Amino acid sequence: MKINSYLIGLLFLCNLTLQAQKEITLADVWKNGTFAQRSIQNLNWAADGQSYLELKAGKIIKTNIQDPTKSEVLFDEKGTKMASGETIRVQKFSLSNDEQKILIGTASEPIYRRSSTETNYVFDRATQSLSLLAAGGKQMHASFSPDGKKVSFVRENNLYWVDLTTGTEKAVTTSGKLNAIIHGVCDWVYEEEFSFSKAFAWSPDSKKIAFYTFDESQVPVYNMQMWGDLYPKEYRYKYPKAGEANSTVSLSIANIESASIQKVDVGPIKDQYIPRMKWTKSADVLAYIRLNRLQNHMELIHHSISKANETIVYEEKSDTSIEIESIGNDITYLNDQKSFIFTSEKSGFKHIYLQDFTAGKQQAITQGNWEVDDLYGFDEKSKTLYFNSTERTPIGRDVYQIQLNGSGKKLIAGTTGTNTATFSPDFSYYILTHSSAKSPSKITLHNTKAGLMRVLEDNAKLASQLTEYGISTREFFEIPLANGDHLNGYVIKPANFDTSKKYPILMHVYGGPGSQQVLDSFPGADFFWYQMLLKKGYLIYCIDNRGTGARGVAFKKITYQNLGKIEVEDQIFAAKYLGGLPHVDASRIGIWGWSYGGFMSANCLMQGASVFKAAISVAPVTNWRFYDSIYTERYQRTPQENPHGYDDNSPVNHVDKLKGNLLLVHGTGDDNVHFQNSVALEEALIKANKQFQSFYYPNRNHGIYGGNTRLHLYQMMTDFLEKNL
Template sequence: MRFRFLALAALLAANGPALVPSLTPTLAHAQQKLPLTLEDIWAKPTFRAAAVPGFNWMNDGRYYSALDAGSLVQYEVTTGKPVQTLVTAAELQLPGADKPLAVDGYSFNANEQKILFTTATEPIYRRSARASYYVFDRGTKKLTPLSTGGKQGYATYSPDGLRVAFTRDNNVYVTDLATMQETAVTNNGVKNNLINGSADWVYEEEFGFAQGFFWSPDSKQIAYYTFDESQVPEYDMQEWGGLYPKENRFKYPKAGEKNSVVSVSSYDVASARTTKMDVGPVADQYIPRVQWTQVPNTLSIQRLNRLQNKLEILHGDAATGKTKVVLTDTNPAYVEINDDLNYLAGGKQFLFTSEKDGYQHLYLHDMDGKQVRQLTKGNWEISAINGFDPKSGFVYFTSTEGSALQRHLYRIGLNGKGKQRIIEAGNGIDVVNMSPDTKYFLNTHSSAGVPAVVSLREGSSGKLVKTLEDNAKLKQTLAQYDLGKLEFFSFKTSEGVDLNAYMIKPSNFDPAKKYPVLMHVYGGPSFGTSSSQTVLDNYGGANYLWHQMLAEKGYIVVSVENRGTSGRGSAFRKATYANLGKLETIDQAEGAKYLGALPYVDKSRIGIWGWSYGGYMTSLAMTKNADLFKMGIAVAPVTNWRYYDTVYTERYLKTPQENPGGYDDNSPVQFAQNMKGKFLLVHGTGDDNVHFQNSIAFVDAMIKANKDYQTLYYPNRNHGIAGGNTRLHLYRQMTNFVTQNL
């Protein structure tokens, strides 16, 4: 369910320039620390972290580009200094307009003489959007709309830079940049019926992509998805505000229901000929990934059965549509889907990650799928493949080898030798953006309570080239507040399971006192190798600061990483398979008991809160372990897995027809009668992901059980519950609920 704490984290770690109020305290006040306020955290830019917007590597490994005050600037990698302004803001002003385009993003064509600028982006769901695209010719300085037929989606240059493909109204189009002539690749797209070139709702949410078309390396063909969603049931989400509510009906396959029938086709640009690829005779299956190999005319298609425990890699002839299975990966529970399939230059080998030895590791295969060798091994897992240098034969990857709480960059040779950590010093989390030739990488590093430092580094050595953003102003601002230290710890449960956790104590902590505790939980599995962990050695953004504000008010804040979460291998993550909620709830209860036994914790005042899967966990904790938790806040929770989508839910529970107990035995709805503590239930009525229906069902169950509760709903807000004053309002209500009831 990529509904999760990670989605919230993206909103919490706000990007953009650091705007810090000028603070010049007098000597008398120099020693006095400032109090944290909700307004500073959620409404003002006081704690906004700075980033490097619009960063892109250029063809020549010596340069990168980035947006700066509306202009596009080229920088030299080795110095980080600007070399030239590629496009000025003034050049992005259309005739008759009173100001330049407000650019959201950009991309270059192959020779970097044409630039595709994105503006007026309109989000649809989590990853999908439509926008207005403009082609800028650096030679003529001419700015031209890509299309005049309405907003476009996912406009992408062909590798040779001569054309741009895009989607509109469920169809795929190609524009020839020499003539600006637009050609329809498909013409049968119909809303809520048939989609070409884009993902349907459940693929976008659970397989992590929205763009569903792909240029071949030689620019001669476009492979694209078609989703026949005509048999998928519709969800009717009311939109409030007008005299009559508006219906927003979209296809949403709930667990056990029909999915889209998915096909893959190849379109030859020169002949306008379309070839349908053979994805097998079974319609009830998934095609989670499609990509071109380095072999001309050869398409790679990943095929996954509905139970998601068997993944096959198919190689297909784009001219004939014929395919063959070259590799099969199976697992007793489920197979992870990720973006780690990499075809190497020369067309003879590919890299693939699998957890067949219990951890996500890297394997080298020939083009027939035969394993050449396992490249990495150990009780740790790969988080991402960051790059490959064909000259040296080194693969660059991020992994948990140092700690499940951390992520660091390593490299290893195709011969399985020479593994080394690139940046030797320091703990924390490294997020790596490597140049195509692997000579340099952009590294975004943060650690517990420390905002991100963005730096340019040499690929082979990790040597610092230049720090692009150190967030010094934010660090200076944070130093003016009396923050408690975030401490990591672990403990062993009564079942002998070691669990990782963190604790934030008040800065004036007195071990002789008894403190109330608020536990924060997510607790669920995550898609692929992305992390669902809350216990990570990184800067926690606004949520971290809210927890610090509660610590300032005299609370200890704790998060416990239960079984079912990522970072510790297959056995730990898949222990919850077919029975979501059971072991996770046991582990959170063990955490509450462990904390309650500490001499400085008041065991009668332990609360818990969580969002999404964390809301589900909070609802279970407040009912199945009602004697342990005095209060709980559940935000946007699933309360019955029958209401959630096919891909996520069936991956972890099978279908409800096959495993009804897995759906019902740990549904909070079934335990509403056990509720004892103070409970706040929060949901956005416009949540396209975890439907408001979940909270309605739980409220109905609590009414039937004659249990007291409080609810807070946000009209038309989606799963992130954000926009305008929404977050400030939400966290004010949650703060009041904690202080009044814990």
């Protein structure tokens, strides 16, 4: 009787605890920002390496590392006015190298993923004066010259620079034209797939500007209807689909003093890519990468201005493709002006190498069956490199240092979870961001030699909310494959998980090349939606199929020329595996995904018709023939070369297999994955006489957001799951 009374009391207390926990609503997740992680706005290092900069409540603040009480307000938007009496709102800022002038961007208007236009102002700290950078319209990518005396920018497809001493504006180019010629910024496909928009760079001596020119006159036009007026407006832009004509891309160098332009000889082949350009340590030598259209042959080339010639200093070939993020992002030139550090996947894993381009010698600095995720930089004084890697585990990230000769590798930030760092210019300090599946981001300041100095942001409020709302965290596991390998996965279970029950499950998938969803880091907003679904009786699973990243080339590139085949097979295999677990109801397995994940979820529902009961496909690619040239051909080659790779795993060609419940969602203003994709899938489903649900968001882009949009979308998805799963 005593034991029974104790158990009854314990159950009563547990029930009270559960009742006391706050309930999550969709408004908490998508409207009120209840679970938003706090960060530090515009956090960056000052040039002296002894201070850092941040934007806080409209103030640009410089904080001394050793003594934070010595923080200095460099600019206050409330206390600084133009001669006209106007104040401005700071949205972005940068300082000249001597920190005497501040370039301030405001009234920003987004264009695509990485581009926007702004109105820019220059604040002179000596005179405390604020002046408009340039009249004539908003600018893109306004940037100080190294000497701080000039600012360059792009306006309406032309490159300009302003002499800050006289206020004189000068045009470097004048032939820019919408949907024809672009100087100094990227076309759509370069911006999206080579991950940069600013396409110009000042020389180290501030006397020259190297810049790209895109001739997109032969690129086919894609047009979108923008709804809202009595007659819809048409938005037209150049978008090269797989196998179609790309822009012809060239490089030039403008001499500021002589107002002359020198063309860079990028070779006789027009149908190629120049995915990176940067100055070496010499103001006479510009480096750029040349990549063939198949993206399996890259060359690093040096252009000498004085000699007007090109020298190939490094070359790499691959049977599959060479991804620019794996080799072009991390090129670091040394002060000796004869060598550089770079990363490559040529060993089967991404590692760091030292190349002596004068002697043609190469040395591997890191090696092993793990990946370098990011090369932070090189300290010339101590001959030390700092980098981020997956050596401990592919589902985590840690910060290391190593000597240039490959000796002395040392873990300097490796708390379980994901650790990323930004180092001061002299590498004396670093700011570390750490999070895990169980803890939100914590931002801390460290002395590279002595360790932790102080906490800058701990997200204590969000951490406490995890308890207040009874948040269930992710648990990681592996699914064995027949070949002896495995797939990484995670599961989220409710606090009152009952092993004797059978639960319906919702799987989340992205699955695209080199991506990673199963990562020991604090998740985003979807995670809190999942908490709502747990309360409704679901379990949440996510599996990273073969083709995803952080596990080497063989694992990642097995999908080459066959996107959607092995990835879908792995997700179906994983669903069957999960369906065999004693607590999973194998008759109620659902899957959802966005973009590549939308492609995957639609395919899984059709090709795995006997396994999946329901799927939500948001903004999916449904036929790779509709997607852009650079991304698609990187993994598929062209449709002309590889038609079966494009067609065999298009969900459009598997609609006859559909048995379960499909919800198809797309934004009509999606500039990335065109609305055309969902239209094509709908047409195929109608022809096959298959019933499905669909919903389209007017004028919304690939992110499908703005106002109540996300709230509306996630309510609809919740209702769909409750009805159909």
